Amino acid sequence: MNTSKIVLCKLFGKWNSISDFGFRISDFFRQSAIRNPQSAIALVIALISLVVSQPCWAKDEVAPGAWVSENMPSLVELYRHLHQSPELSLQEKETAARMAQELQGVGAKVTAGVGGHGVVGVLENGPGKTLMLRADMDALPVVEQTGLTYASKVRTQDARGATVGVMHACGHDVHMTNLIGVARYLAAHRDGWSGTIVFLMQPAEEMGAGAEGMLEDGLFARFPRPDFAVALHVAADLPTGKVNYRPGYAMANVDNVDITVKGRGGHGASPETTVDPIVIAARLVLDLQSIVSREVKPIEPAVVTVGSIHGGTKHNIISDECRLQLTLRSLTPQLRKRLQEAVRRKALAAAASAGAPEPTIEISEGTPALFNDPDLTLQVAEILKRTLGDENLIEGEAVMGGEDFGRYGLAGVPICMLRLGAISQKRLDEFAARHESPNSLHSPLFYPDVEDALTTGVPAMASVAMELLPAQHDK
Numbered sequence: 001m002n003t004s005k006i007v008l009c010k011l012f013g014k015w016n017s018i019s020d021f022g023f024r025i026s027d028f029f030r031q032s033a034i035r036n037p038q039s040a041i042a043l044v045i046a047l048i049s050l051v052v053s054q055p056c057w058a059k060d061e062v063a064p065g066a067w068v069s070e071n072m073p074s075l076v077e078l079y080r081h082l083h084q085s086p087e088l089s090l091q092e093k094e095t096a097a098r099m100a101q102e103l104q105g106v107g108a109k110v111t112a113g114v115g116g117h118g119v120v121g122v123l124e125n126g127p128g129k130t131l132m133l134r135a136d137m138d139a140l141p142v143v144e145q146t147g148l149t150y151a152s153k154v155r156t157q158d159a160r161g162a163t164v165g166v167m168h169a170c171g172h173d174v175h176m177t178n179l180i181g182v183a184r185y186l187a188a189h190r191d192g193w194s195g196t197i198v199f200l201m202q203p204a205e206e207m208g209a210g211a212e213g214m215l216e217d218g219l220f221a222r223f224p225r226p227d228f229a230v231a232l233h234v235a236a237d238l239p240t241g242k243v244n245y246r247p248g249y250a251m252a253n254v255d256n257v258d259i260t261v262k263g264r265g266g267h268g269a270s271p272e273t274t275v276d277p278i279v280i281a282a283r284l285v286l287d288l289q290s291i292v293s294r295e296v297k298p299i300e301p302a303v304v305t306v307g308s309i310h311g312g313t314k315h316n317i318i319s320d321e322c323r324l325q326l327t328l329r330s331l332t333p334q335l336r337k338r339l340q341e342a343v344r345r346k347a348l349a350a351a352a353s354a355g356a357p358e359p360t361i362e363i364s365e366g367t368p369a370l371f372n373d374p375d376l377t378l379q380v381a382e383i384l385k386r387t388l389g390d391e392n393l394i395e396g397e398a399v400m401g402g403e404d405f406g407r408y409g410l411a412g413v414p415i416c417m418l419r420l421g422a423i424s425q426k427r428l429d430e431f432a433a434r435h436e437s438p439n440s441l442h443s444p445l446f447y448p449d450v451e452d453a454l455t456t457g458v459p460a461m462a463s464v465a466m467e468l469l470p471a472q473h474d475k
Contacts, residue, residue: 086139115213128195171234240452254402370406
């Protein structure tokens, strides 16, 4: 770092761009103990002149926003490659290889095969704290219907052996591209930060298994343990240019419930000789709806959804069983337990009311609620206000989607996940004009306005990294 900037940093604090420098100057005038304004003005003018005259300014001090504009073509190329080459959870072999290659290209020490196809890149840059930045790599079993020239045409076999389409319908291709952009910028601007960054490329997020797998494989023992961790996720209902943050609970507990209602089969013309599990299941579906409406406080977010029901084989046959699949969503551990207990109670009661055998009820935990560390999240929000402007940072509400990034928080690391606007305001206005909701994540029609998203996402995450890991000017 040039001498003039070191002097300025000591006076005004760390800064990463001309606009940030202006903010520091104004703050200096508000707080300075200098009583003579004319002397202060003269000092600042002299130092600004010194900085601007330095020939290394253009090379060393390119702000993240300017950098991403200059490097957008290569980022878009990477994004389109990832979008056209999606891989399902636990199958991310080629994606992981490309991410390892990219991280090696910025000088990170890379380890592959962590917790499956997970990739860890460690970039050390002198003394300081350790920050983990995470992106997820897996795609969804969805046949893309966007009509884009670079749309995915991939077909593969899922874990059951069925042939399915594969699509990045949840924005993981944006997450990876954004993180590689951040890695490239930080590697090229080492004078602006000091410490260690762990770039984490995680598999199997859509299954809720990737974070757990990497932790069980010694993520925080084999690699530098983070002092904090930051990630972002695209938002299909937020305009590009905007970032949403939420201290505390931000995303939901996710639990999967499989219920098999049992009966006694027979002829459809003689129902009195049977115990009909489909009728019991129908009653149960309605009973389950009363859990949220009558057993949960109206101000507590909760969801009980029956996503699948299967029973019977033919018009005139009463079957022996009927199977239901549910998803439960909640925020707190207490409510999570209450929902599980209520579902179990309703299922047992429905069977008992018909004199049917006791049903089997299997509850499998998907992901824990994501709890953004309040102190870290508010610190990140202040950084982004300076980087993006107050008007582009929005404190949002909790959403009932799941994200296994929360597991890193449960492992003892303060975490913050941001939501990145992914759809241009123009497109959102067009949806509104048609009285339609924007295509949601997981939709075969979802696609981001990727250049606009990266124009915000890369500078946002790079600025957060540089301020959480301030440069050690005496190193």
